[in-house]
Amino acid sequence: MxxxxxxxxxxxxxxxxxxxxxxxxxxxxxxxxxxxxxxxxxxxxxxxxxxxxxxxxxxxxxxxxxxxxxxxxxxxxxxxxxxxxxxxxxxxxxxxxxxxxxxxxxxxxxxxxxxxxxxxxxxxxxxxxxxxxxxxxxxxxxxxxxAAAASRMAVAAGGRPLMEMGARRTHELAAVAASRAAYVGGFRSSSNLAAGFRYGIPTIGTSAHAFTLLHDTERDAFTAQVDALGRGTTLLVDTYDLTAAVRTAVEIAGPELGAVRIDSGDLLLLAHRVRQQLDDLGAKDTKIVVTSDLDEYAIASLAAAPVDSYGVGTSLVTGSGxxxxxxxxxxxxxxxxxxxxxxxxxxxxxxxxxxxxxxxxxxxxxxxxxxxxxxxxxxxxxxxxxxxxxxxxxxxxxxxxxxxxxxxxxxxxxxxxxxxxxxxxxxxxxxxxxxxxxxxxx
Amino acid sequence: MxxxxxxxxxxxxxxxxxxxxxxxxxxxxxxxxxxxxxxxxxxxxxxxxxxxxxxxxxxxxxxxxxxxxxxxxxxxxxxxxxxxxxxxxxxxxxxxxxxxxxxxxxxxxxxxxxxxxxxxxxxxxxxxxxxxxxxxxxxxxxxxxxAAAASRMAVAAGGRPLMEMGARRTHELAAVAASRAAYVGGFRSSSNLAAGFRYGIPTIGTSAHAFTLLHDTERDAFTAQVDALGRGTTLLVDTYDLTAAVRTAVEIAGPELGAVRIDSGDLLLLAHRVRQQLDDLGAKDTKIVVTSDLDEYAIASLAAAPVDSYGVGTSLVTGSGxxxxxxxxxxxxxxxxxxxxxxxxxxxxxxxxxxxxxxxxxxxxxxxxxxxxxxxxxxxxxxxxxxxxxxxxxxxxxxxxxxxxxxxxxxxxxxxxxxxxxxxxxxxxxxxxxxxxxxxxx
Missing domain, CATH: 3.20.140.10 (nicotinate phosphoribosyltransferase)
Known part of the structure; x- marks a missing residue:
């Protein structure tokens, strides 16, 4: 055996x-x-x-x-x-x-x-x-x-939740241990299903750019996701035009939309702009998740931005240097x-x-x-x-x-x-x- | 199951x-x-x-x-x-x-x-x-x-053999994959028994400082090792005094001594000194293995030193930066x-x-x-x-x-x-x- x-x-x-x-x-x-x-x-x-x-x-x-x-x-x-x-x-x-x-x-x-x-x-x-x-x-x-990297990121994030998303950046079993160690260091959840299965760590994740690209329009993709995962889901809004995507997202899911995720660009600037747009659209409870190459310094630099949670991959699972x-x-x-x-x-x-x-x-x-x-x-x-x-x-x-x-x-x-x-x-x-x-x- | x-x-x-x-x-x-x-x-x-x-x-x-x-x-x-x-x-x-x-x-x-x-x-x-x-x-x-780090190290080492010794510096299963990747990149062997078991990679290793410290004298330790592993073994010579250890090693194993390993200190200087001493003792075929925090640059810097093989750990399994x-x-x-x-x-x-x-x-x-x-x-x-x-x-x-x-x-x-x-x-x-x-x- x-x-x-x-x-x-x-x-x-x-x-x-x-x-x-x-x-x-x-x-x-x-x-x-x-x-x-x-x-x-x-x-x-x-x-x-x-x-x-x-x-x-x-x-x-x-x-x-x-x-x-x-x-x-x-x-x-x-x-x-x-x-x-x-x-x-x-x-x-x-x-x-x-x-x-x-x-x-x-x-x-x-x-x-x-x-x-x-x-x-x-x-x-x-x-x-x-x-x-x-x-x-x-x-x-x-x-x-x-865990040491996670702890520094948790300090930088203040009370905002941290999500571990680094599985693809490290050995497939090291990734499971990394989720566990990140949880010890202060992360709240993980994208890694094996970490959920083995250690009971809460898992998160909804969709990638591929899902939007698969459909004929962004509207089709968002509709499909909301149909399947509910209005509380997180929609990824940076595949084409961010502003158009946020508008479409709220049109489809309404103000009950759980969150939007921004995965590229100047996160500080974009978070402010998207927050304003969401508020203007009446989606005041819709959260903003950011996930692009973050480390403890990038997290700290977003302290004053209207960001609700952070997803961290590479820098976490590689111990931030x-x-x-x-x-x-x-x-x-x-x-x-x-x-x-x-x-x-x-x-x-x-x-x-x-x-x-x-x-x-x-x-x-x-x-x-x-x-x-x-x-x-x-x-x-x-x-x-x-x-x-x-x-x-x-x-x-x-x-x-x-x-x-x-x-x-x-x-x-x-x-x-x-x-x-x-x-x-x-x-x-x-x-x-x-x-x-x-x-x-x- | x-x-x-x-x-x-x-x-x-x-x-x-x-x-x-x-x-x-x-x-x-x-x-x-x-x-x-x-x-x-x-x-x-x-x-x-x-x-x-x-x-x-x-x-x-x-x-x-x-x-x-x-x-x-x-x-x-x-x-x-x-x-x-x-x-x-x-x-x-x-x-x-x-x-x-x-x-x-x-x-x-x-x-x-x-x-x-x-x-x-x-x-x-x-x-x-x-x-x-x-x-x-x-x-x-x-x-x-x-593999990329291994390839650079193989270039730096010229034709001299490289041994992968990084298991203790990375996740226990990542270590097995690391041995495999290092082998693809040009390493010749690994300390990792699981890599030998799973992938047939040649395994190497003889003793650590603990083995010398366990015995009442370095002479007792070397004798025990040569008794058990033969004269062709590699003796670790930097637990106490390097010069005394090399002398003892050759006294016990004779000129058939396989190799001595140096794991600390100025490797360039020590390799020259130990080579001279081994030659003076008639152990002209006894090889010198070095293993202390090497990376591709340290390996390159030893190109002109009388070193026969390199053991690499941390920098290899962490991709050399x-x-x-x-x-x-x-x-x-x-x-x-x-x-x-x-x-x-x-x-x-x-x-x-x-x-x-x-x-x-x-x-x-x-x-x-x-x-x-x-x-x-x-x-x-x-x-x-x-x-x-x-x-x-x-x-x-x-x-x-x-x-x-x-x-x-x-x-x-x-x-x-x-x-x-x-x-x-x-x-x-x-x-x-x-x-x-x-x-x-x-």
Missing amino acids: STADLGLPVDVPSTALFTDRYELTMLRAALRSGAAERRSVFEAFTRRLPEGRRYGVVAGTGRVLDAVANFRFDAPVLEFLEREDVVDAATLDWLADYRFTGDIWGYPEGEVYFPGSPILRVEGSFAEAVLLETVILSILNHDSAI HPTCSMVYKLVARATSDDRDAPLLPVAKKSMGGKTSVGGRKWAARRLDEDGVAAAEVVGTGPVPADLADHQLLVPLVRHGEVIGREPLEAARSRHIAARAGLPLSATQLSRGEPVLATETA | STADLGLPVDVPSTALFTDRYELTMLRAALRSGAAERRSVFEAFTRRLPEGRRYGVVAGTGRVLDAVANFRFDAPVLEFLEREDVVDAATLDWLADYRFTGDIWGYPEGEVYFPGSPILRVEGSFAEAVLLETVILSILNHDSAI HPTCSMVYKLVARATSDDRDAPLLPVAKKSMGGKTSVGGRKWAARRLDEDGVAAAEVVGTGPVPADLADHQLLVPLVRHGEVIGREPLEAARSRHIAARAGLPLSATQLSRGEPVLATETA
Whole structure:
């Protein structure tokens, strides 16, 4: 059985192959050296935010939990690994029974993060924990990049709704995850039907220029659409002449017309002109949707325009200039010996070159000022100071291999709004700057 | 049955939901207006290349063919569409039998393209052809962006092998497609096991810093790796002190050591130093692999360094600054009436705003100069001039709904090398410039 049988354009039977080959060759060598069972702590974190960004947004945590739960080596995968000589017979035996039995802690989804924040902490044997590196990073790096862009756009949009429309600009399955991450970051709906099906995200969309061009006249097209979708539909008015189209739209649908969509031209100018025309025609409740190559700056520039909602595609699903985060997954501590009860030793890469990291199993907390506003991201390896105990950021997600951190997507979305609101006001400036919180080592 | 049962972190039963909602509401309205069965021609093309790029690379065609073949509306999908009121009962009936029965022509995979090149032409009823828009664009926009970056890197690398290592920097399934596209663009191998499993791409990878840190000493780690993977393995030498690590590596593996990998620091300087050290130690055949945040410019800057192969991650899977193409899918012609034998009428959006396009069903050919070098991309809607008849670019991919354009991935890879070699020499300059061929309208 493979996913090809289900019509997916991929044929990969489990999450276990979303993995770099070296994870498995390290396992093979560690099983042989005897170090594979050493208790280990890996942490996912970034060394920096994308240039100019004030905060990061954790997204994908829920998908990570699914990926961990579904990380299994079934027969076709094991045959592949054997055929390609990725692993030896002893490793194949070990993999056949693979199930992650360790613990995972992490920043809850929707939380904000800063350079050095231990976003995810995976604890288990080296063997069990090392294998998860690639798929965990794939998910967090992609989804968090989209959520961060979405969050900036949501700030720029003020209270106006944002619609995700980027499916055609990214890989067809990345698009589904992008819808999910955009929802966490503050978008309200998506054009992506798979995102509606899989995650319950409200879907939107009515028609493209092709629908107007298909019919002999724009009037025929609008009539057909209103007949089929009702007067509350959104008519696309920029195929031929905008002013004529708006007039025709209101003639056909009446003042109950739901909305008109403008997908090209100078949106600021056109929105004002169309609003005036709609009002003059008595369609005062008809809304204006704009959708042409928007990003957070274009959205902000329309703040004073009579626009009711924004549809965003390319810039959202490509992270608005930063399509990936720079999260890494590093071994930060491991048992001092193969002994089951051996204590943990902090470890870190030491050579020059800027890729060093801080060893040790970390906690993190957000220190607040006297007004309750976040003042610093505090990361430490020792005991948690008493005044920070109630402000810790890591929550349990997996305990002894059992996923305990699942939550509705709405929870992540709400958490993000609260977390962002707890940052200093300058966090939501669109202009480039330093991370709005400094990360302190305790 | 859903993909969740297979352990995939998605739960989408067919490619039909990788679709924007408006494709289905347009279908609903067109079925009602009677225009749904009008014969239609859609074309995928770009209005421009990413800024400064000299040529585009078609990739994803093979995946498009799979997606079209697997575009089916099964019971869970139909129930979802009904529950969400995306479509009405008549549309549900129509969808239950959906199967694309039209024709698809396209630039073959690996071919180069320019602004206005009709990369894919989909012909069928409006109803059948409009539904495919989103998934076709998702695939072409993503895969072609990666292949274009890969092609530039392959040029920069000269004959040295390139290894794709970007899985952790992009969505876990986008990563598999990225490996495939990189292979088309000239990469030789991938760290991604799913890409090996699904597409037969050679996989590579041996160990990360975590493996060294897991062991009590670097010597223990290297010994373990050589024991398990043989002397031909690649040892990662920049965890602690590079010079000491190279010495230890050769002591353990001897001059048969396959390669050392450097993943941080000044690669130009370090490659020279390590090469000298390896030669002094008698390990003259031991290769040097470099892998730290490379892009085409960094690769080019190492041309004179004693580097044997390059591993590339982030910049490859994010399209080296251009993570998506700007391909659109436009209705360019449709029957003049609902009559089955009605002639085709060219159509195009007309309003201002820069998003206009050229109507009519197009052919494309590459005109050569007297030396056989490409001189222009010629696109037309009338008869093909005799001198261009043998240089046409569109090939049949789907005929009457049957996929006839499948080919081994190697064919696309070879085609790309040949297509690039047929361009003027300036095509392979890394510096920014105009498209190397102008697109002429015939």
